[in-house]
Amino acid sequence: MIFSKVKGVLADEVLDLPTQCPSSRTPPPPSPVTVQPPASSPLDFEVRLGIAGKVVKRYSFLIGDPLMVGLSFGEKNFIKGGIAHDLRTDGRKRLTYRPIFVETGVIPQASGSARVKMGATDVIASVKAELGKPNPSHPDKGKVSIYVDCSPTAEPTFEGRGGEELSTELSSALQRCLLGGKSGAGAGIDLSSLSIVEGKVCWDLYIDGLVVSSDGNVLDALGAAIKAALSNTAIPKVQVAANASSDEQPEVDVSDEEFLQFDTSGVGRHYIVDATTEEESQMSSAISVSINRQGRICGLTKRGGAGLDPSVILDMISVGKHVSEQLINKLDSEIAAAEACDEDNEMDS
Amino acid sequence: MAGKASATPATYSPSPTGHRKKRPPTLTDSDWIRPDGRTVHQCRPAFLRTGAVNSASGSAYAEFGNTKVIVSVFGPRESKKAMMYSDTGRLNCNVSYTNFATPNRSQAPEPKDLSSMLHKALEGAIILKSFPKTTVDVFALVLESGGSDLPVITTCASLALADAGIMLYDMVASVSVSCYGKNLLIDPVSEEESYQDGSLLITCMPSRNEVTQMTVTGDWSTPKIHEAMQLCLDACSKLGKIMRTSLKESASCPHD
Amino acid sequence: MEYVNPEGLRLDGRRPMEMRQLRGEIGVVSKADGSAVFEMGNTKVIAAVYGPREVQNRSQQLNDQALVRCEYSMANFSTGDRMRKPKGDRRSTEISLVIRQTMEASILTHLMPRSQIDIFVQVLQADGGTRSACINAATLALADAGIPMRDLVTSCSAGYLNGTPLLDLNYVEDSAGGADVTVGILPKLDKVTLLQMDAKLQMDTFENVMQLAIEGCKAVASYIREILLDNTKQLEFRRGV
Numbered sequence: 136m137i138f139s140k141v142k143g144v145l146a147d148e149v150l151d152l153p154t155q156c157p158s159s160r161t162p163p164p165p166s167p168v169t170v171q172p173p174a175s176s177p178l179d180f181e182v183r184l185g186i187a188g189k190v191v192k193r194y195s196f197l198i199g200d201p202l203m204v205g206l207s208f209g210e211k212n213f214i215k216g217g218i219a220h221d222l223r224t225d226g227r228k229r230l231t232y233r234p235i236f237v238e239t240g241v242i243p244q245a246s247g248s249a250r251v252k253m254g255a256t257d258v259i260a261s262v263k264a265e266l267g268k269p270n271p272s273h274p275d276k277g278k279v280s281i282y283v284d285c286s287p288t289a290e291p292t293f294e295g296r297g298g299e300e301l302s303t304e305l306s307s308a309l310q311r312c313l314l315g316g317k318s319g320a321g322a323g324i325d326l327s328s329l330s331i332v333e334g335k336v337c338w339d340l341y342i343d344g345l346v347v348s349s350d351g352n353v354l355d356a357l358g359a360a361i362k363a364a365l366s367n368t369a370i371p372k373v374q375v376a377a378n379a380s381s382d383e384q385p386e387v388d389v390s391d392e393e394f395l396q397f398d399t400s401g402v403g404r405h406y407i408v409d410a411t412t413e414e415e416s417q418m419s420s421a422i423s424v425s426i427n428r429q430g431r432i433c434g435l436t437k438r439g440g441a442g443l444d445p446s447v448i449l450d451m452i453s454v455g456k457h458v459s460e461q462l463i464n465k466l467d468s469e470i471a472a473a474e475a476c477d478e479d480n481e482m483d484s
Numbered sequence: 485m486a487g488k489a490s491a492t493p494a495t496y497s498p499s500p501t502g503h504r505k506k507r508p509p510t511l512t513d514s515d516w517i518r519p520d521g522r523t524v525h526q527c528r529p530a531f532l533r534t535g536a537v538n539s540a541s542g543s544a545y546a547e548f549g550n551t552k553v554i555v556s557v558f559g560p561r562e563s564k565k566a567m568m569y570s571d572t573g574r575l576n577c578n579v580s581y582t583n584f585a586t587p588n589r590s591q592a593p594e595p596k597d598l599s600s601m602l603h604k605a606l607e608g609a610i611i612l613k614s615f616p617k618t619t620v621d622v623f624a625l626v627l628e629s630g631g632s633d634l635p636v637i638t639t640c641a642s643l644a645l646a647d648a649g650i651m652l653y654d655m656v657a658s659v660s661v662s663c664y665g666k667n668l669l670i671d672p673v674s675e676e677e678s679y680q681d682g683s684l685l686i687t688c689m690p691s692r693n694e695v696t697q698m699t700v701t702g703d704w705s706t707p708k709i710h711e712a713m714q715l716c717l718d719a720c721s722k723l724g725k726i727m728r729t730s731l732k733e734s735a736s737c738p739h740d
Numbered sequence: 741m742e743y744v745n746p747e748g749l750r751l752d753g754r755r756p757m758e759m760r761q762l763r764g765e766i767g768v769v770s771k772a773d774g775s776a777v778f779e780m781g782n783t784k785v786i787a788a789v790y791g792p793r794e795v796q797n798r799s800q801q802l803n804d805q806a807l808v809r810c811e812y813s814m815a816n817f818s819t820g821d822r823m824r825k826p827k828g829d830r831r832s833t834e835i836s837l838v839i840r841q842t843m844e845a846s847i848l849t850h851l852m853p854r855s856q857i858d859i860f861v862q863v864l865q866a867d868g869g870t871r872s873a874c875i876n877a878a879t880l881a882l883a884d885a886g887i888p889m890r891d892l893v894t895s896c897s898a899g900y901l902n903g904t905p906l907l908d909l910n911y912v913e914d915s916a917g918g919a920d921v922t923v924g925i926l927p928k929l930d931k932v933t934l935l936q937m938d939a940k941l942q943m944d945t946f947e948n949v950m951q952l953a954i955e956g957c958k959a960v961a962s963y964i965r966e967i968l969l970d971n972t973k974q975l976e977f978r979r980g981v
Contacts, residue, residue, distance in 0.1 A: 242864070
């Protein structure tokens with residue numbers, strides 16, 4: 136008989152419970168210090184999104200959210216009160232990110248890969264390069280496709296086809312900010328560097344994201360992981376021997392010795408303020424802005440259904456810009472550290 | 485033939501491989517004529533009618549230039565048995581393209597993606613509390629794709645919802661702009677969309693001045709976004725008036 | 741092709757009766773009730789356990805025992821060639837079923853009537869023996885979730901190539917076309933809960949190969965026990981006991 140309850144990191148975790156009821160995992164009851172005065176009616180209280188203390192929207196509950204979290208009225212109020220006082224449940228300020236942990240080269244079969252952890256959110260991104268035919272409308276450019284998969288390990292509701300909706304949403308949001316406009320302007324990845332022989336052969340980059348564990352702000356974590364994976368990606372240098380007659384496919388010689396290093400123009404993203412699942416469940420709307428190193432906006436997606444005033448959106452964009460500058464720097468140093476660590480390991484082995 | 489009629493002679497063959505259509509030169513001149521003869525800040529004429537599908541609770545047909553969309557709304561009706569109890573209503577959106585909507589059959593965009601975008605755009609405008617335990621189904625069919633499909637679908641869907649008598653905070657109107665060098669082109673046609681450097685789409689409730697959906701692609705500076713948003717919001721409020729008129733018309737002369 | 745060279749070494753340099761390096765870690769998915777990573781050489785699997793909890797679909801509720809469910813999924817980047825398969829293809833449905841039945845055999849389901857236990861396994865890297873790795877990861881995750889079990893189920897595979905029984909096949913050896921015997925056992929009770937084989941073997945060779953696989957399972961079991969013990973000691977330390 137094995138009755139070992141060996142769970143968790145918390146020191147005060149209950150160890151002798153063989154069966155655990157899920158509701159006991161919800162956060163501890165709120166301390167009375169920062170709770171807002173109770174709202175007059177349970178159906179109409181204010182949700183403050185962490186933007187300069189501005190009341191963004193009067194709204195009741197988030198509707199039809201797939202990540203519905205069972206929170207009690209007190210817990211909801213605690214979260215909101217904390218946000219209003221610029222001190223969130225985990226001790227962060229409104230505009231503080233959780234610590235980001237980056238690890239590169241986690242999938243040896245891929246051309247590049249990275250794992251990013253932000254709090255309990257854990258994602259893996261991999262980049263695989265394959266030879267393919269360029270799109271006839273853009274013969275001088277390579278192709279990039281982004282797919283995100285939500286593993287049921289992250290959330291039991293992602294079982295079967297349950298995660299598909301979120302997967303498409305995340306994939307299209309990432310596509311929007313990484314691939315730029317239809318003409319290819321403003322893309323995070325320089326597509327023309329993927330071309331090998333114009334109109335004949337190019338690299339197809341397959342970017343796969345996998346959500347292993349989700350605790351809010353999956354989109355940012357994925358963005359960071361993709362950025363790290365791309366900076367970790369090495370594509371073999373290709374030599375073309377163009378001696379065959381014009382109908383034949385030119386010979387492509389893939390050598391493993393020389394590498395073409397890849398870098399994105401640096402896409403950092405700011406999503407209101409890196410909310411956890413509990414906080415996300417209390418938001419009426421959110422905006423994901425992706426900002427590149429030059430401080431220009433290269434993609435924006437609004438999530439959550441409730442309407443927002445246009446001036447609030449502009450306000451959010453400027454806050455996003457401000458936070459993303461710090462985030463990009465932090466991410467760069469994390470990636471550099473991870474790469475250095477990776478190289479050390481290779482030297483050792 | 486969609487959108488490319490006046491500038492180049494219309495051909496039915498998809499653009500041959502290797503040969504690329506040249507992107508027209510970028511002009512900074514604001515009264516530069518677009519392929520369909522509009523100026524940069526001029527929208528296509530909008531045609532909106534409710535009551536296109538008899539069996540639906542509400543429906544609408546929209547025609548913006550070559551973009552033709554039909555939307556039918558069913559419900560509120562009982563949610564599927566498998567769904568859990570919910571004290572608010574559910575919204576289910578589905579966008580599909582006919583096989584003949586695009587010149588090349590494989591060109592149609594990912595319908596799943598459009599469906600979720602449509603869902604986001606509409607969900608904020610519907611008073612879901614007013615029909616608990618039930619589902620409203622919105623089915624959009626794109627008959628012909630001539631550019632700015634999603635804004636047209638969204639606009640048409642909100643008209644169909646109003647026609648079905650679903651409680652709304654306000655009707656939503658949606659407009660997109662294309663960034664094209666230094667120019668901003670409002671309500672782009674497919675041809676312009678395929679050359680664009682970036683795009684911005686706004687769905688808003690004009691009388692509440694609230695944005696329910698917004699996406700940006702490409703590379704933008706903040707002042708440019710500001711300008712584009714103003715342009716879109718202005719167009720949305722005008723489009724909202726057209727929607728109102730067409731709804732009033734259908735109410736004053738009920739069809740048999 | 742020569743899978744065992746004259747010096748008695750396999751393609752990856754192992755001896756025929758040598759296992760790949762094992763690595764297990766507990767508590768990788770903090771939101772789950774129990775979770776674990778298990779690596780066998782290049783094969784890497786994450787398992788997460790949710791439950792016991794209320795049954796999601798009432799019609800599946802069992803009044804005398806817990807409902808055990810399992811889903812196996814492979815990441816797009818897990819194999820050498822990138823593939824994009826729809827979820828729920830035949831292979832993964834079959835493996836889901838195998839894992840579920842194997843784990844169900846060890847869980848004391850009668851202690852938790854009218855509840856549900858979900859086991860999700862996600863393959864991050866596939867290099868042969870994913871079935872075994874998934875079962876081992878699931879065992880660790882179930883133990884982490886504190887779910888009462890008869891014993892730790894462990895699994896290992898063995899094959900027969902070039903007239904030699906080989907322990908713990910990797911992808912190349914697995915696809916060589918020889919027999920592949922996957923065994924799952926309850927090591928303390930000395931009972932077999934899973935036995936699968938493709939291709940054919942002589943009766944007496946089969947017994948040898950199976951014995952080898954069982955030995956492998958026992959080795960895995962002692963390793964898993966070590967991990968659990970380590971983890972418990974750490975928790976004890978953190979509590980200051």
